[in-house]
Amino acid sequence: MKGATLTGRYTEAYNEVMRILIVEDEKKIANFIERGLKEQRYAVDVAMDGEKGSFLADINPYDLIILDVMLPGMDGFSLCRDIRKKKLDVPILMLTAKDKVIDKVRGFEGGADDYLTKPFAFEELLARVGVLLRRRNAALPSVLKVGDLEIDQLKHSVKRGGKEITLTGKEYALIEYLARNAGHVVTRTMISEHVWNEDFDSFSNVVDVYINHLRNKVDKAAKKPLIHSIRGTGYVLKE
Ligand code: CA
DSSP states (O other): OOOOOOOOOOOGGGGGGOEEEEEOSOHHHHHHHHHHHHHTTOEEEEESSHHHHHHHHHHSOOSEEEEESOOSSSOHHHHHHHHHHTTOOOOEEEEESOOOHHHHHHHHHTTOSEEEESSOOHHHHHHHHHHHHHHHHHHSOSEEEETTEEEETTTTEEEETTEEEOOOHHHHHHHHHHHHTTTSOEEHHHHHHHHSSSOOOTTOOHHHHHHHHHIIIIITTSSSOOEEEETTTEEEEOO
8 A cells, every 4th residue: 555645835825725733742831832723823842841742743643743852751842853753744843941052953953944942932832833834844745645646635626547626625624634644544533623623523423424525526437445434433535
């Protein structure tokens, strides 16, 4: 099974699909960052310690991780090295109360992309988040491929076996989200958060309805289906 080349090229309108993990044990600071980022329409998860952060970074495709250095148990430096060792390709912005050069060096050597010293103004954090996300997006190709399915994230066009498929806006957002996570199962909750930017009631079948639309347009005429149901969990796009 081969996953798609994981890319993420976004315009401002795509802010809502960008997902950020905050690893910070100080509740007040974590809440402050979480609130501010959610107001900017980012999807945000918070982990209060390094182990939880490591777990979340493993199972979710984040676009950025904001990582505090001083954490109980596994500290930020260790978690940063751990993430790089696993070859998770995600920008890391480290936060710390320390502003000693030696700590910055340690952070960069561990694989951090940027560094912010506490206390900081939210605007500065936001500016750095923006720079890291833009840099990441500029470095990535804009076409996602899964088998003979091609998704052009700049043109918002989709082809299967070279044939253009016409999709509605939400259908496109859904297939792009599945393709960005190709080979990984995405739950209905993840889909509703990313594609609709809200939590549906767990009994809602909106996601299933849209998956059916996509199956009719993407899989029906093809020999091999790419959209697979994982019973009781969600969906995965794979060859
Ligand atoms: Ca801390």
